[in-house]
Amino acid sequence: MATASTSFGVFFDRPGRPAGLLGRGLSLALLVAGYSLLCWLAFSKSIQNWEGVLDYRVTFWNGWMNTIRISAAALVLSTLIGMVTALARRSPFLPLRYTAVAYVETVRGLPLVVLVLFGFYGVANALGWQDRVAVGIGILSLFSGAYIAEMIRAGIDSVGRSQWDSARAIGLGTVQTYRLVVLPQVARQTLPPLAGQFSSIIKDSSLLYIIGIPELTFAANQVNSATYSTFESFVPLGVCYLALTLPVSLLSKWLERRTRYET
Amino acid sequence: MRVSLDGVVKAFGPQRVLDRVVWEADFEHALALIGPSGGGKSTLMRLLAGLDTPDEGRVMVDGKALPVDEGALRAYRRGTGIVFQSFNLFPHLSALENVILPLVHVHGMGRREAEGVAASFLERFRLAGHGHKQPALLSGGQRQRVAIARALAHSPGLLLLDEPTSALDPEMTSEVLDVIAELRDSGQRIVLVTHEMGFARHTADVVAFVDGGGILESGAAAEFFGNPKKPETARFLEKILKY
Numbered sequence: 234m235a236t237a238s239t240s241f242g243v244f245f246d247r248p249g250r251p252a253g254l255l256g257r258g259l260s261l262a263l264l265v266a267g268y269s270l271l272c273w274l275a276f277s278k279s280i281q282n283w284e285g286v287l288d289y290r291v292t293f294w295n296g297w298m299n300t301i302r303i304s305a306a307a308l309v310l311s312t313l314i315g316m317v318t319a320l321a322r323r324s325p326f327l328p329l330r331y332t333a334v335a336y337v338e339t340v341r342g343l344p345l346v347v348l349v350l351f352g353f354y355g356v357a358n359a360l361g362w363q364d365r366v367a368v369g370i371g372i373l374s375l376f377s378g379a380y381i382a383e384m385i386r387a388g389i390d391s392v393g394r395s396q397w398d399s400a401r402a403i404g405l406g407t408v409q410t411y412r413l414v415v416l417p418q419v420a421r422q423t424l425p426p427l428a429g430q431f432s433s434i435i436k437d438s439s440l441l442y443i444i445g446i447p448e449l450t451f452a453a454n455q456v457n458s459a460t461y462s463t464f465e466s467f468v469p470l471g472v473c474y475l476a477l478t479l480p481v482s483l484l485s486k487w488l489e490r491r492t493r494y495e496t
Numbered sequence: 497m498r499v500s501l502d503g504v505v506k507a508f509g510p511q512r513v514l515d516r517v518v519w520e521a522d523f524e525h526a527l528a529l530i531g532p533s534g535g536g537k538s539t540l541m542r543l544l545a546g547l548d549t550p551d552e553g554r555v556m557v558d559g560k561a562l563p564v565d566e567g568a569l570r571a572y573r574r575g576t577g578i579v580f581q582s583f584n585l586f587p588h589l590s591a592l593e594n595v596i597l598p599l600v601h602v603h604g605m606g607r608r609e610a611e612g613v614a615a616s617f618l619e620r621f622r623l624a625g626h627g628h629k630q631p632a633l634l635s636g637g638q639r640q641r642v643a644i645a646r647a648l649a650h651s652p653g654l655l656l657l658d659e660p661t662s663a664l665d666p667e668m669t670s671e672v673l674d675v676i677a678e679l680r681d682s683g684q685r686i687v688l689v690t691h692e693m694g695f696a697r698h699t700a701d702v703v704a705f706v707d708g709g710g711i712l713e714s715g716a717a718a719e720f721f722g723n724p725k726k727p728e729t730a731r732f733l734e735k736i737l738k739y
């Protein structure tokens with residue numbers, strides 16, 4: 234034990250003795266080299282057709298842009314749905330409140346695949362809606378809206394009774410109280426998880442490939458079928474998703490830290 | 497100013513906190529409500545503030561019964577100022593914005609004018625230079641003074657203070673009490689719930705003892721403290737003044 238911790242001591246990061254720059258840099262370099270070597274040994278025979286896949290870069294690009302567009306639209310729409318649902322859940326009008334509860338609980342209890350299949354082959358077909366992308370955005374928004382409604386509801390619940398009392402005491406009406414007192418506090422609370430939800434939407438949008446929406450996963454799948462180059466198609470696929478989700482997740486962490494310091 | 501309760505009942509479940517209270521108080525400057533914790537002081541304050549309505553009976557201020565529907569009550573509340581014991585301020589707004597908000601959104605004042613009024617109130621309560629800070633960055637005493645500034649900025653006829661110093665340490669308590677005494681001397685009408693007996697004695701014209709489902713005793717401050725008539729009052733004063 235004693236020898237191990239002296240010779241490998243540089244790699245340890247402990248509360249009393251944090252790792253130095255050398256330890257961190259060396260760890261990273263060794264791991265990158267090690268895992269790369271491992272991948273190369275295992276897969277180098279299967280990865281030979283980068284040129285073939287490169288021909289399809291436009292397909293990738295279009296898919297990626299579609300994923301971004303669909304996710305952004307779904308984020309905006311599901312935030313609206315979430316807000317309306319969260320308010321409806323607090324409505325004194327019971328039919329409205331129950332509708333909101335039923336929507337949230339149903340959607341949160343179903344896998345997204347089920348919603349996509351049912352929404353597209355069931356509902357959209359029956360109603361004659363042809364626009365796949367619009368239907369896809371709608372399904373994704375309904376799915377994500379249920380989760381956002383819960384985030385906003387938690388945010389509203391976290392605004393204490395004394396805030397409502399203070400708002401009434403100074404003479405604000407209900408709508409003013411929501412607009413000037415409650416929602417600004419909810420927004421600050423909800424922004425970090427909302428950014429996290431954006432990352433979920435981006436990932437979840439990949440499921441839309443099963444109804445033939447030409448987003449990123451659909452594109453990669455297409456390239457794979459055309460070139461028979463699985464790795465060369467799916468490695469860029471992963472990289473493209475990470476290029477979107479990592480910054481969003483960093484943003485969420487940053488927002489979370491900022492909110493924590495402020496309160 | 498005259499405050500009266502006419503057969504007022506306020507119950508929470510089976511517990512009748514105010515049980516057919518008939519009471520009247522005439523005071524020029526300040527009325528103090530005292531009594532043990534859980535005695536019903538805040539319940540009475542919330543009725544006087546128009547934040548709650550009695551289950552039975554009427555609350556009258558200057559001979560007029562307070563309304564019972566929320567719209568009319570809101571209009572009534574616009575003519576009062578209220579400060580609670582605990583955290584009153586909106587945490588997402590700076591001290592100055594806290595004072596400005598009701599001026600602009602409730603009292604229809606223009607933004608520029610409201611800024612001026614709010615700044616002058618903060619200055620009056622020795623908060624100049626703190627206006628840009630969020631409540632979390634202020635001390636407890638500073639927060640309560642901002643809350644008082646917010647309650648006063650629209651010049652309400654009546655200021656209601658429910659234990660404004662109970663959450664504060666002694667030094668901050670005297671900061672806030674100084675401000676209240678100054679307000680009283682400048683003619684502001686005040687109803688105050690407090691455990692600071694010395695302060696109640698010096699500041700209030702009339703003191704009322706709230707417990708046991710109603711007002712057990714009330715009267716002019718000097719007499720109330722000097723010669724309490726009910727044994728319950730005497731016992732309470734003895735206990736609270738022991739140390």
Ligand SMILES: Nc1ncnc2c1ncn2[C@@H]1O[C@H](COP(=O)(O)OP(=O)(O)O)[C@@H](O)[C@H]1O
Pocket residue numbers: 508513531532533534535536537538539540
């Ligand atoms: N909103 C409420 N719901 C239930 N019980 C309450 C409520 N407000 C007050 N009470 C009860 O009424 C009694 C009087 O409370 P309160 O008026 O706050 O007393 P005080 O301010 O004198 O300490 C207490 O027993 C308290 O538990």
Ligand SMILES: [Mg+2]
Pocket residue numbers: 537538539658659
């Ligand atoms: Mg109380």
